[in-house]
Amino acid sequence: MNQIRRFLVGAAVAGSLLTGGVIGATIAGPLGASAATTTNVAATAASPSAGSGTFVPNETAAHEAGESAAREAQENAGQFPTVP
Numbered sequence: 001m002n003q004i005r006r007f008l009v010g011a012a013v014a015g016s017l018l019t020g021g022v023i024g025a026t027i028a029g030p031l032g033a034s035a036a037t038t039t040n041v042a043a044t045a046a047s048p049s050a051g052s053g054t055f056v057p058n059e060t061a062a063h064e065a066g067e068s069a070a071r072e073a074q075e076n077a078g079q080f081p082t083v084p
Helices: 002-034 041-046 061-065 069-076
Strands: none
Touching: none
């Protein structure tokens, strides 16, 4: 009985490894194929987007009602708020 149980456990482990490999290859296969394409990273990194680095405060009435005076002062100064 012990040898039969050992064989069944081994077969279950091997089957789950095989199933996991097939599922992983199915999911990651297209991702691996697209990784072979080259892109020009230097040109992309050199041109930042137009709105990067600027803080745009949320000025809706619902947001302003629950805001502290210190946070509102930071937003009015164009700073990223650091206080709740």
